[in-house]
Amino acid sequence: MKYWTVCIGEKIVRINLVHIVVAMSIVVCTFFSSTFTVFQFVNSSIHKANFFKQKKKNEQLTTSIQKMLNNINVLNVKLDSLVNIDNKNRLVWGLDTIDEDLEKLGVGGAKIQWSSIGIVDKLTESLQALKNRTDFVAQSFDDLAHSINRTEKILNATPSVWPTQGVVTSNFGWRKMGGASESHSGMDIADNVGTPVVATASGIITKVEYAGRLGLCVEIDHGFGYRTIYGHLSRTKVELYQKVNRNEVIGYMGNTGRSTGPHLHYEVKISGESSPPLNYIIPGATTY
Ligand SMILES: [Zn+2]
Structure with missing residues (x-):
């Protein structure tokens, strides 16, 4: 087998083809191993970055939905005031008052078990319930307007003043x-x-x-x-x-x-x- 003499620092070493192949194999393996490790690290970092980015997005989304739910609550409180005024007007104009439970349930609605559903479902259900309540109250306002209109017509048609002086x-x-x-x-x-x-x-x-x-x-x-x-x-x-x-x-x-x-x-x-x-x-x- 052919040998070569090489100087490594102050040392003189004799190497043959086997040494060279082994050395090159080690270099190649080390290179691929390092590359793979770097790739794994980069890949993991990207995943981590995406995860945190997504987590932040989810948190922002949850905050937004919570704000929407709070706004829906505010609207429901305002709707309560309208229902209160509506009920007083209905009494004045001789109509039955709105049943509070029925009104809060909304037309065709169902009671919601908040604890058993996620926040997105909660938002969907809240919006639907708000829409049902709004439809219900709007219908009540229509009834009231018709009643007022009819009462006004009856009042206009009722003799109520002196026909002449004397x-x-x-x-x-x-x-x-x-x-x-x-x-x-x-x-x-x-x-x-x-x-x-x-x-x-x-x-x-x-x-x-x-x-x-x-x-x-x-x-x-x-x-x-x-x-x-x-x-x-x-x-x-x-x-x-x-x-x-x-x-x-x-x-x-x-x-x-x-x-x-x-x-x-x-x-x-x-x-x-x-x-x-x-x-x-x-x-x-x-x-x-
Ligand atoms: Zn007469």
Whole structure:
């Protein structure tokens, strides 16, 4: 076998091919081993960096979700106040109050076991519950608006003011006429001929005619079963089927029909039955 002589420092060493191969193998193994170790280290560092990055992201996400949950709680508290106000208004307008448990459950909702679910599910459930509550309260507001609208229409249609100025000379009910008793279906208010006569509620003119003993008269249909009649007029200011508002002049006091002097015969009918007009005049609700 061939040998070579090499100097290593001050030493002279004889080496052959086997020595060289072994030495090179050691160098190559050391190189790959070192490279692999470095690779492992780098790889591990990257993984660690990613892990911490992801962990930080998760923490930020959890913080954000917690903030959202807190905001949902704030909205729920505000919704509680709205429900409280809504319930008071419902009472005022004659509606049943909202059942608190039903409202908090939400339409089609279910009670949530918070401890058994993760934070993301908790957020999803909270949002759904909030949406259900909001829908429920919105529906209640709609009901209330409809009720107010209907009540307002009924109030507009209810005779509630004096039809003219003057002195009440005869009230609703039994009275003596020429020694005999007769039923008076309305109220008489006397003043000068030409004194304005107004509609006591909004409605539609359903009669403008000479009606025997009532003379020239006007009838208004107010809806909801209410009708008013104005008799003995000298002249009218409205046409058949005309829409009129409360306090709108419909004619003028006169002495037409069976009348002993200028006055207005004012009558209120509910579902066809005559009713005492004074019951429908709000104290202080004078036209003049
Ligand atoms: Zn009368």
